[in-house]
Amino acid sequence: xxxxxxxxxxxxxxxxxxxREALARAPQLQPTRPAxxxxxxxxxxxxxxxxxxxCFVGKVEMGQGNMTALAMLAAEELDVSLDQVDMLMGxxxxxxxxxxxxxxxxxxxxxxxxxxxAAEVRxxxxxxxxxQLQVPVEQLEVKAGVVLVKGDAARQVGYGQxxxxxxxxxxxxxxxxxxxxxxxxxGRPAARKDALEKVTGAARYTADLALPGTLHACILRxxxxxxxxxxxxxxxxxxxxxxxxxxxxxxxxxxxxxxxQARKALDRVKSAYGGVETVLDDRTIYPHLxxxxxxxxxxxxxxxxAGEARAALLAEGEYRNAYVAHAPMEPHSxxxxxxxxxxxxxxxxxxxxxxxxxxxxxxxxxxxxxxxITPYIGGAFGGKSxxxxxxxxxxxxRLTGRTVQVVWNRREEFFLDTYRPxxxxxxxxxxxPSGRIxxxxxxxxxxxxxxxxxxxxxxxxxxxxxxxxxxxGSTAAxxxxxxxxxxxAPAANTNVFARESHMDVLAAKAKVDPLAFRLRHLSxxxxxxxxxxxxxxxxxxxxxxxxxxxxxxxxxxxxxTLAACCAEVEVDRRTGRVRVKRVVEALDMxxxxxxxxxxxxxxxxxxxxxxxxxxxxxxxxGGQILDENFDTYELPRxxxxxxxxxxxxxxxxxPAQGCGEPPIVCMGxxxxxxxxxxxxxxxxxxxxxxxxxLQALA
Amino acid sequence: xxxxxxxxxxxxxxxxxxxxxxxxxxxxRHDLGLTGTKAGCEAGLCGACTVLxxxxxxxxxxxxxxxxAGRSVLTIEGLARxxxxxxxxxxxxxxHAFQCGFCTSGMILKAYALLKKKPxxxxxxxxxxxxxxxxxxxxxxxxxxxxxxxxxxxGAL
Numbered sequence: 001x002x003x004x005x006x007x008x009x010x011x012x013x014x015x016x017x018x019x020r021e022a023l024a025r026a027p028q029l030q031p032t033r034p035a036x037x038x039x040x041x042x043x044x045x046x047x048x049x050x051x052x053x054x055c056f057v058g059k060v061e062m063g064q065g066n067m068t069a070l071a072m073l074a075a076e077e078l079d080v081s082l083d084q085v086d087m088l089m090g091x092x093x094x095x096x097x098x099x100x101x102x103x104x105x106x107x108x109x110x111x112x113x114x115x116x117x118a119a120e121v122r123x124x125x126x127x128x129x130x131x132q133l134q135v136p137v138e139q140l141e142v143k144a145g146v147v148l149v150k151g152d153a154a155r156q157v158g159y160g161q162x163x164x165x166x167x168x169x170x171x172x173x174x175x176x177x178x179x180x181x182x183x184x185x186x187g188r189p190a191a192r193k194d195a196l197e198k199v200t201g202a203a204r205y206t207a208d209l210a211l212p213g214t215l216h217a218c219i220l221r222x223x224x225x226x227x228x229x230x231x232x233x234x235x236x237x238x239x240x241x242x243x244x245x246x247x248x249x250x251x252x253x254x255x256x257x258x259x260x261q262a263r264k265a266l267d268r269v270k271s272a273y274g275g276v277e278t279v280l281d282d283r284t285i286y287p288h289l290x291x292x293x294x295x296x297x298x299x300x301x302x303x304x305x306a307g308e309a310r311a312a313l314l315a316e317g318e319y320r321n322a323y324v325a326h327a328p329m330e331p332h333s334x335x336x337x338x339x340x341x342x343x344x345x346x347x348x349x350x351x352x353x354x355x356x357x358x359x360x361x362x363x364x365x366x367x368x369x370x371x372x373i374t375p376y377i378g379g380a381f382g383g384k385s386x387x388x389x390x391x392x393x394x395x396x397x398r399l400t401g402r403t404v405q406v407v408w409n410r411r412e413e414f415f416l417d418t419y420r421p422x423x424x425x426x427x428x429x430x431x432x433p434s435g436r437i438x439x440x441x442x443x444x445x446x447x448x449x450x451x452x453x454x455x456x457x458x459x460x461x462x463x464x465x466x467x468x469x470x471x472x473g474s475t476a477a478x479x480x481x482x483x484x485x486x487x488x489a490p491a492a493n494t495n496v497f498a499r500e501s502h503m504d505v506l507a508a509k510a511k512v513d514p515l516a517f518r519l520r521h522l523s524x525x526x527x528x529x530x531x532x533x534x535x536x537x538x539x540x541x542x543x544x545x546x547x548x549x550x551x552x553x554x555x556x557x558x559x560x561t562l563a564a565c566c567a568e569v570e571v572d573r574r575t576g577r578v579r580v581k582r583v584v585e586a587l588d589m590x591x592x593x594x595x596x597x598x599x600x601x602x603x604x605x606x607x608x609x610x611x612x613x614x615x616x617x618x619x620x621x622g623g624q625i626l627d628e629n630f631d632t633y634e635l636p637r638x639x640x641x642x643x644x645x646x647x648x649x650x651x652x653x654x655p656a657q658g659c660g661e662p663p664i665v666c667m668g669x670x671x672x673x674x675x676x677x678x679x680x681x682x683x684x685x686x687x688x689x690x691x692x693x694l695q696a697l698a
Numbered sequence: 699x700x701x702x703x704x705x706x707x708x709x710x711x712x713x714x715x716x717x718x719x720x721x722x723x724x725x726x727r728h729d730l731g732l733t734g735t736k737a738g739c740e741a742g743l744c745g746a747c748t749v750l751x752x753x754x755x756x757x758x759x760x761x762x763x764x765x766x767a768g769r770s771v772l773t774i775e776g777l778a779r780x781x782x783x784x785x786x787x788x789x790x791x792x793x794h795a796f797q798c799g800f801c802t803s804g805m806i807l808k809a810y811a812l813l814k815k816k817p818x819x820x821x822x823x824x825x826x827x828x829x830x831x832x833x834x835x836x837x838x839x840x841x842x843x844x845x846x847x848x849x850x851x852x853g854a855l
Contacts, residue, residue: 063798063835191794198799199787201734201774205800208733260724329738329746329800329834378736378800379834410739600794600837607836630743630832638825641838 006116006175007039036097037113042167043096044117045074047125051145051160053078053085057114058098059106060090060350061194062377062384064660065597066106068192072593073111076185077118077177079142080159087193090352090374100351102385102486104559104658107593111656112177119177124170128162180591180652187652189596194376203376206333206348207407214335214403215244216259217396218266220252221412224623225482226277236268245269246399253396259407277623278481285481286320286424292479293424293445295468299453302460307439311430315505318426319498321668321686322617323419324487325627327635330378331408332416336393338401343370347390348377355387362391363398370394381608382486383417411628418485419618421473423447425498435510437521444495446480447473451665452495454557456503456521465491481623488605489558489661493612493668497686500554500669504545504676513542514553514673526588530562530649531555533586537647538566545677550581552674558662561589562649565606565666567642569674573697576690578675580610580640585663586647590654602646602663609667610636617687705766707732708776718764722756723747725763726773734774734803738832745831748804749773755811774803777810786810786848795844797835805831809845817849 038044046054055074061067071085088094090101098110122142129147130137139150147162149155180187197203220232232252234245243265244255254265280288308314334347343365349355352372360367377384389406396404408416423446432438439460442452449465469476471490474483487493507517515535522528534540535553543549550571555564568582583606592598615634619626627633646663672683681696704713707730714729723740726732726749735758738746742760749758750772751765777784783791786806796802805828812819812827819827824845833841 063796065797194799195791195794195796198796198802199783199790199806200778201732201803203799204733205736207737208727210728210731210733258720258724258728260720327834329744329798329832330736331738377798379798381834407737410741410743596794600797600840603839604797604836607838608834629739629741631741635832635834636836636838637832638828638838638842641825641842644839 005039005173006041006120007037007113036099038096041117041121044114045121047121047159047163047165047168049160049165051084051158053080053145055085055087055114056095057087057089057110058095058353059101059110060352060374060377062101062348062350062380064106065192065594065600066101067194068190069107069593069597070110070114071193072186072190073115074118076183077115078122078145080145082185082190082193084145091371092352092356092373093371097353100354100385102350102382104561104660104662106658107656108560108658111593115177120172120175121168123172123175124168125159125162127170127172129157132157132162186593187591187595190594192597205330205376205378206335206346207405209335209346209375211335211337211403214405215255215257215400216262216405216407217253217255217393218259218262219392219406220266220269220271221415222273224277225625226623227273227275230272230274233270237265240265240268244400246396248395248399251392251395255396255400255404259405263409279622280481281621282322282617282619285422289422289424289445289479293466295466295476296443296464297467298449298462298464300462302439302458304439304441304460304462307460308430310432310438312433313431313509314428315430315502315509316426316428317498317502317505317684318424319501319684320424321422321494321497321612323422323482323484324612324616325414325417325419325618325633326381326383326487327413327633328379328381328383331410331413332384332389333405333407334387334389334393335403335405336390336397337403338397341369343394343397344373345370345390345394346373346375347387347393348375348380348384349387349390350380350382350384355390358387359390359394363394381488382490385486386418388416410630414618414628414633415625418472418474418483420487420490420493421446421469421480421484423473423494425494427498427502429502429506431506431510435512437506442495442499444498447471447491447494449495450490451492451557452499454499454555455524455527456518457523458521488608489665492556492558492661492665496554496556496665497668497672500556500666501672501682501684504552504673505682508545508676511544513544515540516542518553518555526562526651527555530586530588531564533647533649534564534566534584537586537645538584540566545673546680547677550674550678552670552672552677554666554669554673556662556665556669558665559658561587561657561659561662563587563662563666565670567670567674569671569678571675571678571693573679576693576697578614578671578688578693580642580671582643582645583670584645584647585666586649587659587663588649588651589657589659589662591652591656592648593656595648598648598659599646601659603644605661605663606644606667607636607641609664610640612686613668613671613688615687615689703763703767705768706770708772714763716763718762718767720763721759722749722761722763722766722771723758726758732773732775736800736803738800744801745808746801746804748808748831750807750811753811753814755808772807774806777806785851786813786845789844789848790841793840793844793847795837795840797837801831801833805833805841809848813845813849819845819849821846
C-alpha cells in the first residue's frame with residue numbers, strides 16, 4: 001500500500017451512507033484544503049514533559065469559539081482530556097501556516113489536518129509505549145494521556161514520560177483518525193477554553209499588552225473619503241509636553257506615553273485636504289450600482305425564454321441593501337516593536353500570515369524579519385481580514401525606534417471599515433398555470449451571485465453577479481465609492497434576502513402557504529429536512545400570506561451548511577416599528593463538533609442579523625460617512641431580543657462544515673416575510689426602518 | 699496639570715498623580731495597569747468601559763479622574779475574592795455568556811449594580827438595565843440567563 005501522510009489522509013473523507021446523492025450534487029462538502037500546511041507533525045502538536053499537549057494553530061480566536069472546537073478535535077484523537085490541551089494560535093513564528101480565519105472554515109478546512117496529525121501522534125506514542133512496556137500495541141489503551149496495559153493498569157506510562165518534551169521523530173503512515181462512532185468528546189457540549197480569562201478581565205487583547213516604553217499613536221485622518229492631505233500644521237501639538245509628532249508622506253501621527261494625551265495632541269493639528277470626492281449618497285448609490293455594474297457572470301440552466309413564454313403570471317422585484325459596518329466592540333489595534341532589524345507586530349487580525357506579508361511589503365522587509373502575533377480578538381466578522389493598523393504601527397515603530405501602539409477610535413472604525421457592499425438584486429420570475437415556477441432570473445449589482453441558488457427545482461434559471469468585484473465587491477473599479485470587504489457570509493445575506501423574499505412574493509400570488517410553496521419546488525433531501533426541522537420546532541401552521549399572524553420562513557446556505565428560519569413579528573402600523581418576537585433556526589452543518597459552541601454562533605448570528613434587517617445601514621453624503629458612533633448607527637440591543645430557538649439537525653454522516661456565518665444568512669428575508677405576513681406590505685430594502693415600513697404601508 | 703487624586707480601588711486605597719481631568723478608563727488601563735476595563739466607543743455609548751463608582755455603574759470613558767476622588771471604584775479585577783469567582787463571573791463562565799469577551803467586563807459590572815439592589819431581578823428588568831451595554835457578537839440571550847442565574851444564588855452577592 002502506498003504510504004500516505006496525515007495530510008493526504010486528511011484530504012479523503014469518511015463514509016457517507018445516507019447522502020451520497022446530495023453529496024454528489026454538492027462536491028464542496030468534500031473537504032479540500034489549500035496547499036501550504038506543513039507536513040511535520042511537530043508543527044501542530046507538542047507533548048510536554050508534564051504530559052500537557054501544546055496545540056499550534058494558525059487560525060485565530062475572535063469570539064467564535066474555534067479555540068475550543070479545535071482543542072476538542074486534538075483531544076479526541078489523542079485520548080487526552082480537553083483540559084490537558086493548551087492552544088497557541090495565530091503566531092506566525094510558532095504556528096503552522098494558515099491562509100486566514102474566515103468563511104466558517106476553521107473546522108472544515110483545518111479540522112481534518114489537525115485530526116490527521118493527532119491520530120498519527122497517538123499511533124507513534126502507542127508504539128513507543130509498546131516498546132517501553134514490552135507488550136504489543138493491541139494490548140494497550142489510552143486514558144487521559146496515560147498508556148495502560150489492558151487488564152494490568154499497574155503497567156502504564158504517560159505521554160509526557162514517553163516524549164519528554166522532544167520532537168517526535170517516528171512516523172507511521174496511513175493512520176486513520178477515529179470513526180465518528182468512537183467519539184467520546186466531539187459531539188458533546190464542551191466548556192469554552194477562554195471562559196475563565198474572559199470573565200475575570202485577564203484575557204489580553206492587543207491594546208492590553210502594556211509593553212514597556214510604549215508610545216501610543218493617534219493618526220490624522222481625512223474628513224471625507226477621496227481627499228488627500230495638502231498641509232498640516234503640527235506646531236501646537238509639538239509644543240505639548242511628552243508629545244512626539246511623526247510625519248512621513250500622508251502619515252501624520254501624534255505619539256505620547258498615554259493614548260488620551262496623544263489624541264489631545266492630534267486634536268490640535270490643523271490640516272488642509274483637497275481632492276475630488278464621490279458625489280454619491282446613500283440613496284443614489286442604488287441607481288449607480290445598476291448603471292456601473294459590469295462583468296456579470298454566473299450560472300444557470302434551461303431555456304429562460306421558453307420558461308417565460310409558459311408564465312401565466314410574472315413577478316419582478318428589486319431588492320436593495322445598504323452598506324453595513326462590522327462594528328466589532330474591539331477597534332482595530334496593533335502594537336509594533338522594531339528590534340535588531342526584526343519587526344514584531346501584535347495585532348488582532350483574522351489572517352496573521354497575510355498581514356505578515358502585508359507588513360513586510362509595506363516596510364520593504366524580507367518576510368522572515370516580520371512576526372505577527374495575534375492576542376485575543378474582540379470580534380471581527382470579516383472586518384479584520386487585512387491589517388492596515390498593523391502596517392501603521394510598524395511604520396511608526398521603525399520611524400521612532402520605539403514600541404508603538406495604534407488603536408483606532410470609533411470614528412476611525414466606522415470611517416475606515418471595509419463595509420459589506422451595498423447591492424441591488426433584480427429578480428424576475430414567473431408561475432406557470434399550475435402554480436409552479438417556470439423561470440427565475442437573479443441579477444445582483446454590487447456583489448457576486450454567491451448562495452443565490454439553493455437548488456429549488458426551476459426548469460429555467462440564471463443567477464448572475466458583478467463578478468469583477470468578487471463576493472465582497474472590493475476589486476471592481478469605480479463600483480463602490482468606499483472600501484468594501486467580507487462581512488459575515490459575504491454576498492449571501494444579499495442574495496438570500498432577494499431570493500427568499502421573492503419566493504414569498506410568488507407564493508402569495510399563487511395563494512399558497514410559503515412553506516408548502518418551497519417544498520413544492522424542492523427535491524434535495526437535506527434542504528427539505530432542514531426546512532421541516534425549523535417549521536416543526538416553530539409549530540408552523542399552513543396559510544397563505546398575508547395571514548395577519550406575522551410569521552415568516554426562509555431557507556439559505558453557506559458553503560455546505562444549510563440554515564432554515566421561522567420568525568414571528570409584530571408591526572406597529574402607527575409607528576412602523578417592528579418587534580421580532582420569536583426566531584427558530586434549524587441548521588445542518590454536518591457533524592457538530594461542539595453543540596454548545598454551534599448554538600452560541602447561531603444565537604449570536606440571529607441577534608446580529610436583527611441589525612442589518614432593521615436598523616443598520618451606513619449613511620453617507622459624498623465622501624462623508626455620517627455615522628461615526630453608536631448614537632446614530634444602531635446595533636441590536638437587549639430590548640430587541642426575541643425568543644431564540646436553535647435546532648441542530650443530526651447530520652453526523654456528513655463531514656463537519658462550518659457554523660459562524662450560515663446562521664445569519666436568512667435573517668433579512670425571514671423578517672421581511674414575517675412583516676409582509678403581518679401587514680401585507682412587502683419591504684424591498686434593507687434595513688427595514690420604521691420610515692420604510694410606513695412608506696410601504698401607505 | 700498633574701495632581702494627586704486619592705480613591706479606593708477594588709477595596710484598597712490608591713493615590714494617582716495625573717491630570718485630574720483625564721478620563722478614568724485611561725488612568726485605570728495605563729497608569730494603574732488594570733486592562734480588564736475596555737475602551738469601546740470613548741463616548742459613553744457602548745458600556746464596554748463600565749466600572750462601579752460607589753456601587754453605581756459609570757462609563758469610565760466619560761468619568762474624569764477628579765470625579766472619583768474620595769470614592770470607591772470597582773473594576774472587573776476586584777470582583778473575585780481570594781481567587782474565588784463572584785457568582786456573576788461563575789454564571790457568565792458556565793453559561794458562556796460571552797463570545798469575543800470585549801464587552802464582558804462592562805456587562806458583569808453593570809449587572810452587579812442591579813443585583814446588588816435587586817437580586818431577584820426579572821428577565822425584563824435585567825434587559826432594561828443592560829440596554830445601554832452593546833454586544834456585537836449577540837451573546838445577549840445568554841447574558842440575561844447568566845444574570846438571572848447569578849441572582850438566584852442570592853446571598854452570595
